Amino acid sequence: MPLAPVLMIQGTHSNAGKSLMVTALCRIFARRGLRVAPFKAQNMALNSFVTPEGHEIGRAQAVQAEAAGVAPHVDMNPILIKPEGDGVSQLMLNGRPYTRLHAGNFYALKTELWPHVTAALDRLRQRFDLVIAEGAGSPAEINLKAGDIVNMRVARYANAPVLLVGDIDRGGVFAALVGTMVLLEPEERALVKGFIINKFRGDVRLLGDGLTMLQERAFGVPTLGVVPFLPNLRIADEDSVALETRHVRGDGEIEIAVVRLPRISNFDDFDALAAEPGVRVRFVQHPDEMTERPTALILPGSKATIADLAWLRATGLAARIQALAREGVPLVGICGGYQMLGQWLEDPDGVEAPPGTRVPGLGLLPTHTIFARQKATFQVEVEGCSGALFAGIAGARGYEIHMGRTQSPAPLLRLRRTSGETVLDGAQQGAVWGTYVHGLFDNAALRHAWLKSLGWRPQGVGLSENWREREYDRLADHVAAHVDINAIAALVEQAGKPSA
Template sequence: MTAPPDTPAIMILGTHSSAGKSLVATALCRILARRGYRVAPFKAQNMSNNAGVTSEGGEMGRAQIVQAEAAGVEPHTDMNPVLLKPEADHRSQVILHGRVHGYIDSKNWFDLKRQLWPEVQAAYRRLAGRFDVIVLEGAGSPAEINLKAGDMVNLRMARFANAPALLVGDIDRGGVFAALAGTMLLLEPEERSLIKGFLINKFRGDVRLLGNAMDVLQEKAFGVPTLGVIPYITDLYIPDEDAVSLDRVANRPVDADGQVIDVVIPYLPHISNFDEFDALVAEPGVRVRFVRRAEEVGQPHAIILPGSKAVIADLVWLRRQGLDEAIRRAHARGAQVAGICGGYQMLGRELEDPLGREGGPGRFPGLGLLPTRTVFGSEKHTHRSLMRLHDGLLVTGYEIHTGETALLDGVSPFGVIVRRGGRAEHAPDGAHASDASVWGTHLHGLFENAPFRHAWLASLGWRRSRQRSA
């Protein structure tokens, strides 16, 4: 393939996952857009269950969707041509140009990567032909020497795009100078030449405390300068690729002047679209806790079962942990229970997987809190949607699911999808108990709608005087 268009580009790399690559890339997209450039984000390959949907119904990483929004442009799957969605310890679903392409595992990993690389190049060329500048984001670390042979997202992509690279390190985690210098040490000379500067992220306190550390680092790390120090920024909710970031939610202080609304979310092994709860985390007077064990549940005001990339496997895990009984006990004592997408399907009476899409074919009992039955098929629904709730409120969101859920025993739908993409619809979705103590929907992004979020929190006893302006 010929060289890409001569479009200015910059690559943001990290010493490890969650170093701050997505944050820096998002910031650069906004800064360049404000200076009048047509800028687009690009990440050749994401490995994450934190996905969103474009206006055309294509699936892509949430981080690149937010970066496109920061740039003031419509998200497009060319910005994230390959999305790997882990379904098990050794297998991931492959999303290519927004659609399911197949599966990747340890057996076909190298061969499939070779097939995907030309697709990545073509997507970049299309994007570079439409924009003034491209902000690329890497994945993990460029120095993962066991994965270099299949790299198509870090330095191989930077070389193809003729993009100078910045390397971001997280000082809050500790060992940032060793991480930056160690990364450079593990790179080949031609790879090191692409790294033009370091950024130290998440610094707390007075930058003068660093003394001459950056000069020493430059001397030890092949002459690469530190170009900036980014302070630790609280209450900043840029979607993470890695669910490991959820471990930090429990340590966030709660801004409250009275009773705190306690919301529990099971930390499923294959949790998906977890950033949709950031709006709840950001509300004053609300504590969101991600839990793994039954004894952590306690007696919260509400429990939300989140989305999952492996619904049946996560339902089995939920039972193994004793969380199913803990959820039932909390509900019996007055906690409201909600489910989003896969979490909604778990709340039903039965889940059937005739094709073995979620594992081996079979029928599996759900939690039995809603009279519904879900059947998993081969069709995957990916839409941006507008829903009218049972109380008349209109909310926006997106759908990413394979199961078809039927309502039993005359239960009412949670709402009606009235638009998908640019098409008018009339598709009932979700279910809710008559006393509103249990409800669920396939619609992701529900809590990002401030009127719904505030009304729901108020139903739990939250006082609107605490709320921030939406």
């Protein structure tokens, strides 16, 4: 059985727009009737997602799968690296914790990991009509190329045509594209079939003869599109680097302050809140950013709860959060934030801290967390709930990613995991509540009930249930209007033909 073709998107540097370009192309080719799968051999991100089978993958690949209209699968991201701080990361292999890495040790593992990359890619190529692969960082990092398992080595393995994306908004895009080509090996350069200049602001005519000169100096590779910057795009970001430029989202009188923890994870939990008219979500890192009382506070997920709780205390944010909560400001904790809100956190086995560590929480919920080595990764559905705020959310879906269990005297939610088991979750004390479930605010009933309790009044029709689908279409329409999709489709067709 012939394997499906692979189209690969690489970039001149990190944050050039590779992930969104893959998302757009997944949508475009899916609308053409193909079954499309995204693929990224190795991802480094704290925003992650749980597949229906209970495997953990990068959030970007879950977004790309959703844009393609297919269920996310662990084969789409076989290696996920989750930084924990101080040069240590958790390495997830095929959706499960594999080892803890210290800086520099990863390269010794790459020979061991490469067969997992090729096996996952081959399985996708057997099940889908087209795989759109994403690189990481730059393929021209000459000091790292010997250990490459995510960029040109993948392209060579799959004989995939490569589109190289450059970010013109940063400046120096021509130098970045030409420089990347110069640093590639001849057999790698031969795989690069087109450039895409991304995030352009202004009139494309300002580029003048630049595109022709680029082709002449970059080994004859043509530019297949100049994509204008697309403002106000509401698609989940891959990692917290996006918060450097977009730490305030939405606009309105209801201000929700989200604490930007050093190891913040899954902050896309709050995208739906920021998308509601009249709501502003602001990420804060210092007590001075909360001198004016916000409407509500959120403590988000964290890859290292105990370390981030210590950071809260060191910065003075812990005291400010406690003071605001005792003044009646509503406060929500999600996952690691939920753990922090309790009375105590214990780590008997040394999961996050030295074995036997016991630290006080913020004392705002009557809960007690004990860390455990086994990671809970499940998609869940709400079967039952307590409290007026949660009325009507039966059937809401979300997912769990945590290493620990929290004892609550009065759980808020009864959850059915995809494993079939039923578990109890959450706690509430006054206007403070917490849960392990990521994605709950995507449920309109809960989102609107909580916002109304803050004084929010709906403006117009509000946020539609299919708002993410509409954003995928908006992105796909935008990219399709500014790149030569027919030329890219021809590359895919040629890649799918058996070699002579």
